[in-house]
Amino acid sequence: DFWLVHRPWIDQVVIETPDCDKWVREPYVMDVWLDSGVAWIAAVDGERNRELWEKLYPYSWVTEAIDQTRGWFYSLLASSVVYTGRAPYKSLLITGHIVDKFGQKMSKSKGNVIWAKDLLAKYGADPVRLYLLTKAAPWETLSFDPDEVKSAVSQLNILWNVVKFADTYMELDGFSADKYKLGEWLDKALDEDRWLLSELNKMATEVAKYAEAFELHNAARAWADLVVETLSHRYIRLLRRRVWSEEPREDKYAAYAVLFHVLKAALIVGSMFVPHIADYLWQSFVRKYDKSAEESVHLARYPEPGPVDEELAEAFDELFRVFSLAAEARNKAGIKLRWPVSKLIVSGAQRLAKYSHLLAYLANAKAVEAGDCAGDGYIKHEEAGVSVCVPAKLEPELYYEALAREIVRRIQVMRKEMNLAVNDNIDVYVESGDEELKKAVESQRVYISNEVRAVKLELGRGPNGSYWREWDIEGAKAKIYIRKA
Template sequence: ADLHTLWNVYVFASIYMNLDKYSPVKYDEKRILAKLKLEDRWVLSRLQGLIKEVTRYMEEYNIHLAVRSLRRFIIEDLSHWYIKLIRRRVWIEEEEDVKITAYYTLYRVLKTFLVLLAPYTPFLCEEIYQKMFRNAEPDMPISIHMLDWPRYDESLVDKELEENMDIVSKIIEIGLSLRMSSGIKIRQPLRRLIVFTDSDKIGKAVNTLSEIISDILNIKKIFVEKTEELKNYIEYEVKPNMASLGPKYKSKAGKIVKALGKIEVNSFVRELKSRGEYILEYEGERFKILLEDVKITERVKEGFARRDFEDGVVLIDTVISQRERYEGLARDIVRRIQFMRKELDLPVDAYIHVVVKVNRRRIKPLTEFSKYISEETRAKKLEITDKPLFDKDFYVKKWNIEDEDVVIGIYRV
């Protein structure tokens, strides 16, 4: 399974690089390095750590530890993380810097990784080397086993960035968990995520890598606030603790219960917690209420989901506007079209004609996302209608999305 992951990374890289006729010798490396995005710099920094680690383990004859490090890198760092982060960049049609820097980074990382792995899986590494790297650079040695051993490059190491990415990956994990517990699928865009923390380190990591959090969690805005601001998103329920009030106030306890039912709860709780007591006035009488006299239940306000972590709290706004709902529908339609492309075994670069049949009331708001649907599915022509015309060339399929039938037809042009 682990070698299958390596093969999938190779297939991903080779398909898109071949489509765009990417050639590593065509570009100036200094210019590319100056334009790297944060995720590119991160994986190159991780690669240097891998080179250093594997080299040391081999020199110490700790072969099993070297293989363990290689496995962790290809699965966790490259396949599960970096590939996920650059997927949209390689879908861009034009030759933009963000795409070329992704190609440069993935090419360099995969090539270096193969050299490190070659002593353990010589034939597989040779196969990928011949198919991908010898074709791209014909002047390279005839075998991967003739390449120099990779050298550790201190200039590419960024430990702070690696630490920031570790922090952000935990925030993303919490965000995904909150989506799941709220029953909101990842394709449904959400408005905002807020990280409440007093840690400057966490705040800096989230602000620096907010684009990555936003992209993976499909949440438009990412904010960082101090922990004290969490009070603006919290509401409380206060109930009398009769075990304490009864013996203390006896016959007057009933008055206190009535008075507690009329207070402004949030200000009552804030004062009680800050001062340790609250002077309750009712029908001309004053009662000193202590923390043990009441039972306080804290909960996040409606429309938010909360999860605490070691150094703070993560909140996501779960209120979905009408426009965001249609954006989610557009993403669902894209997913179905991509599945239909796979069923037809269409090449990645094949263009298609798409017709989507929806209820009439959905046509106008969904049309707003026509450009997105077309770009994600390589649709040269897209029709969103309630009266479709499917001729014999169309592959047509009915889907149920959000409890409503959506009929999609596609054919290759």
């Protein structure tokens, strides 16, 4: 019976053999954690390798899950104190357990086990790592939802696309880190470039601070926020027009120097969270433009954070907050962001005056005015004391420009489907029976041609062999034909 193996009943069991008198239970049994509990000296054979052991001891950091509190953590501490009078570790991190998305312990009997090999095969190691890091604090219980790993996949796709964007235009314009050194080109940079550098410095400082405090969730979130929000959603949006220009502008090369510096530093910081994609992009992007870069991102030193420009940060935070309000006002009015409006009227934004040209570009407005709107001709959206007004209806004089932007969007889709390079020129033909659409092509010919790199833009059917698609453009049917020029 099971109860026989417990005290006091087990002490009544006596085994007799021909070779000895009697076998009884050993009354003084050592804890089974003793062997791993002396790892602080046994792992390096410290009695025979005294110099090495004394160099390492006490160890900087130990980590295990919360169930090891009584087991490994205590046995390490107790054996070390008994032997040396000192704790064997300077600090430790006790991690929480991983449970299923409903908070239930995973077990085969419940059928709710998530196998690591299946996750890695489906998503890859880095998305799983990033998800685990950002989902919860290391010491908290983590409710694991496999579907949520997709958010980490999306974040890394954004990183990939930002690097691809930079690589495309840097290659076209002959950028190299040696030729365009950041220190030599910084005086030619625009405020948005300096803002990006300040945001990088802020992120690098925060990640180091959080990592030292074991707040790995906050460290990984700060890094991901720089990649997704600061770089992709904000800076690249501002930069596109500058790099699209074929003019050899000094501020364009200054932007390349800034962007390369930021991406290089972001990959170094991110290598602790997503080591595989960070090193892949280091090899394919950083070492392509910087021949003196380390052989691996994991051999590079952590970036030395520079100063954070708080005033600039506040100004750009306000800029993007007002842009968000403008987008909400447009949504209320039913006016797409691609469609231009004559003006925005902004109230309550204290730092916007210097950057109203950036707001006009972001919000696709011909002008930005300070003040409050009155009358029925505007739609207003207001939050936290800041309001933005947009025209309630698209002005007739801007209607053709709006149609032109719809045409441009569809041509860009077709360029992508044709796998054309960014600098490939094309011939475009637009066939439609809609008079308004034809007027839009005629009146906006220069704009459309510049946006899609069209050498020729004509109304009518395209030549045989052209790639074509039929589109519905704001209720009008049109066939667009494209061929490489």
